[in-house]
Amino acid sequence: MINDINDTNLNKIFSFKIWPTIERYYSEDSTWGVYVFKTNDEIPGTINQFDYDEENNIMSNVHFSSLIGKMQKLVLNTEYSIKAKFIHNKKFGYQYETIMVEQKVPKTPEDQSVFLQSISTTNQAKVLLDIYPNIVEDVIAGTDNVNLNLTKGIKEFTWNGIKQKILENYILSDLLVMLIPLGISYSKIKRLLNGEPNPQILKQRLLDDPYIISELDNISFKQADQIAIKINPDFLISKTRTIAFLKSHLQKIGNDEGHTWVNFDVLEHAILENIIECKDLYNEIIEEQKEFSTFLYIENDKVGLKYYHDIELNIFEIINKLANSRPLEISQENIDRGIEKSEKDQQFKFTEEQIQVLNNITKSNFNVLVGAAGTGKSSLARGILNIYRQAGYMIGCAALSAKAAKRIIETTGQNATTIHRLLGAKNFTEFEYSKDNRLPQEVLFLDEVSMDNIYILNKFLSAVDNNAKVILCGDIKQLPPINAGNPFKDIIDHKEFQINELTIIMRQALKSGIVVDATKIRSGENPINKYSYKEVHGENEDLIYMFRDNAEELNSIAIKSYLKAVEQDGIDNVVLLVPRKNNCTNCTKRMNAAIQDLILPDEKCFIEYGKNKYKKGAKIIHRVNNAEKGVYNGDIGFITDIINDVTYINYQGNIIEYEKEELKEIDLAYAMTVHLAQGSEYDTSVIVLDTSHFMLLSNQFLYTALTRAKKRALLLSMPYAFKKSLDEDKSTRNTWMKYFE
Numbered sequence: 001m002i003n004d005i006n007d008t009n010l011n012k013i014f015s016f017k018i019w020p021t022i023e024r025y026y027s028e029d030s031t032w033g034v035y036v037f038k039t040n041d042e043i044p045g046t047i048n049q050f051d052y053d054e055e056n057n058i059m060s061n062v063h064f065s066s067l068i069g070k071m072q073k074l075v076l077n078t079e080y081s082i083k084a085k086f087i088h089n090k091k092f093g094y095q096y097e098t099i100m101v102e103q104k105v106p107k108t109p110e111d112q113s114v115f116l117q118s119i120s121t122t123n124q125a126k127v128l129l130d131i132y133p134n135i136v137e138d139v140i141a142g143t144d145n146v147n148l149n150l151t152k153g154i155k156e157f158t159w160n161g162i163k164q165k166i167l168e169n170y171i172l173s174d175l176l177v178m179l180i181p182l183g184i185s186y187s188k189i190k191r192l193l194n195g196e197p198n199p200q201i202l203k204q205r206l207l208d209d210p211y212i213i214s215e216l217d218n219i220s221f222k223q224a225d226q227i228a229i230k231i232n233p234d235f236l237i238s239k240t241r242t243i244a245f246l247k248s249h250l251q252k253i254g255n256d257e258g259h260t261w262v263n264f265d266v267l268e269h270a271i272l273e274n275i276i277e278c279k280d281l282y283n284e285i286i287e288e289q290k291e292f293s294t295f296l297y298i299e300n301d302k303v304g305l306k307y308y309h310d311i312e313l314n315i316f317e318i319i320n321k322l323a324n325s326r327p328l329e330i331s332q333e334n335i336d337r338g339i340e341k342s343e344k345d346q347q348f349k350f351t352e353e354q355i356q357v358l359n360n361i362t363k364s365n366f367n368v369l370v371g372a373a374g375t376g377k378s379s380l381a382r383g384i385l386n387i388y389r390q391a392g393y394m395i396g397c398a399a400l401s402a403k404a405a406k407r408i409i410e411t412t413g414q415n416a417t418t419i420h421r422l423l424g425a426k427n428f429t430e431f432e433y434s435k436d437n438r439l440p441q442e443v444l445f446l447d448e449v450s451m452d453n454i455y456i457l458n459k460f461l462s463a464v465d466n467n468a469k470v471i472l473c474g475d476i477k478q479l480p481p482i483n484a485g486n487p488f489k490d491i492i493d494h495k496e497f498q499i500n501e502l503t504i505i506m507r508q509a510l511k512s513g514i515v516v517d518a519t520k521i522r523s524g525e526n527p528i529n530k531y532s533y534k535e536v537h538g539e540n541e542d543l544i545y546m547f548r549d550n551a552e553e554l555n556s557i558a559i560k561s562y563l564k565a566v567e568q569d570g571i572d573n574v575v576l577l578v579p580r581k582n583n584c585t586n587c588t589k590r591m592n593a594a595i596q597d598l599i600l601p602d603e604k605c606f607i608e609y610g611k612n613k614y615k616k617g618a619k620i621i622h623r624v625n626n627a628e629k630g631v632y633n634g635d636i637g638f639i640t641d642i643i644n645d646v647t648y649i650n651y652q653g654n655i656i657e658y659e660k661e662e663l664k665e666i667d668l669a670y671a672m673t674v675h676l677a678q679g680s681e682y683d684t685s686v687i688v689l690d691t692s693h694f695m696l697l698s699n700q701f702l703y704t705a706l707t708r709a710k711k712r713a714l715l716l717s718m719p720y721a722f723k724k725s726l727d728e729d730k731s732t733r734n735t736w737m738k739y740f741e
Helices: 109-119 122-131 135-141 156-169 171-182 186-195 199-208 210-215 221-231 233-237 239-257 264-274 276-291 306-323 332-346 352-361 377-390 402-412 419-423 454-463 487-494 507-511 513-522 551-569 588-599 660-665 691-696 699-706 719-725
Strands: 013-026 032-039 047-053 058-070 080-089 093-103 296-299 302-305 366-371 395-399 443-447 469-474 498-502 535-537 543-547 574-578 606-609 612-615 619-622 636-643 646-651 654-658 666-668 671-673 682-689 709-717
Touching: 013 058, 058 080, 109 122, 109 135, 109 156, 122 156, 135 156, 199 210, 210 221, 210 239, 221 233, 221 239, 233 239, 233 276, 239 264, 239 276, 239 302, 264 276, 264 302, 276 296, 296 306, 302 306, 306 366, 306 454, 306 487, 332 352, 332 377, 352 366, 352 377, 352 498, 366 377, 366 487, 377 395, 377 402, 377 443, 377 469, 395 402, 395 419, 402 443, 419 454, 454 487, 469 487, 507 513, 513 535, 513 543, 513 699, 551 574, 551 588, 551 682, 551 709, 574 588, 588 612, 588 666, 588 671, 606 660, 612 636, 612 666, 646 660, 654 660, 660 666, 682 699, 682 719, 691 719, 699 709, 699 719, 709 719
Parallel strands: 058 093, 366 469, 366 498, 395 443, 443 469, 543 709, 574 671, 574 682, 682 709
Antiparallel strands: 013 032, 013 080, 032 058, 047 058, 080 093, 296 302, 535 543, 606 612, 619 636, 619 666, 636 646, 646 654
């Protein structure tokens, strides 16, 4: 019998107590769940049944229904207080949609036993309660002090798992009560706990400064501000709010635009536009920061985060020390033997310009090697490393991306790795090698340095030994780094350091349409006379232009051309390059999904994560640094199997397991943005430009895209998009390094 199905109750909110009996579905990723529950409360839409309590030999009339929505993972047969909306679903009938789910803290020995048995074994629950009868309450209060020598069968790993489940179910539910009504989801609360694992401390921190919520990805200051004022309206006019805005706004400018400082008028305009109530407090804070800098650095009309200034100053000071230190000892014999070996390996002689650079680089412990595509930077790198290898020095080579590191190995024969691997990354901010534990290598070669923002270059240089030799190599006309600063350009512009620029394009490179046209584009010259249906450039006929007026037509040609190139060169040696990841016809998300279906049309084994589908056999790229797994941003692999929501990915013989929620760390890797492919080279590149990419286009962008191809490039574009790509990138980054003497 269904209890009170009067539709006037639909969409009303009810409060009641439940005991979940069946978990029909729960996703840790989305925190969406479906549970069957029983309740003793008279609420509409429930099914009445008799329930027999074996322990007390009692038959009672209880009510059953379904609870759906976002919530923490519920423990079966445990009491919860619920606030939920009564709804009707055409397929599933009457249900309750969660608004609030709060768990009762078990205090009696019986309640604690029931709960512990739900998250551990019966024996483990008994062992814990026999020695610590109030263990659940103690964990919640933070007063637990378990002696694992007394807990038979329960050692550190098992106990940590039990303790974590207690915290997640009880103290976490306290945070849920506070934050979910304010729009902070369960998954975001769990991410906050990653930064502060003690929920009680986190709760107090949130009450003191709810703006720490903006530390989460995808939470803007505006969202955090709304939440903070709901928690405490007094924050509307407060220094806490003003400081939070200043930090958030300046960090956003750094990450989005690359600037590490702005003029005061820019900042004042932002204050008036976003937190006008705090204008007077802003002026007060600025005066305080001028006198005693704690989080801002101010110089004349410039203001930025002190954090940025300190990083850039540290980079400059390290470089200065290296440049003024005594150069590593190297004999002319070592130089001659290194050059001789390199020329033998590459089967051609160095030019006079290159010989001069090779000799210059031995004269200082800090050097920059810069040059356009085709000028022989890779050959010079081989020569430099051979010189110091001949002298018996310990050498380390690295680049930001895995593909760029692999290219160092291919072109120099010297082992290389990502910067994060070289430094022994433990997580995003911690490294094995640092200023307190210096790298052992005596010669360090860093390639594609134009990709490196101030964060990673600072980590690298801080870990270099004071007497080591550093060579930074790159092409200043490629895209600037993602996030704050542009240190490679700043170092070159400073003109106080040993800058070695290669200017002459190698004879063999002049046969390449890719190199010749890229050189023209680099200097702002248009290599196209007429925007025709198809045009082939270069003595090697290695660059093809095709112009169309329709984005869908470009998409179709690009995917067909990509698949044809894969047949010829192999899937590892071809890339499809576009400017954008999302929200247009020619974006990586749409193109990757289409290519995966065409390459693996009959594959039935797949896994879905959010809106993404990954098939067995798919080519993927790892997008973050995961030191625990031993995979880093830019590593390419293939899915070898998917079993019980565990995905197995092969990275060049290294099989890594991914739980479903860890799939947020990967993307399909057939199509990439030019930013992501920077530092890599492929036999064949297919490049697509249309007018929806307008804001991203510049000659830096087009030059970087073209120079990803070693043997063949196909550039598909709308005429107007190509013209826009020839515009010089006039956006300059305001950085403190310009002002260091």
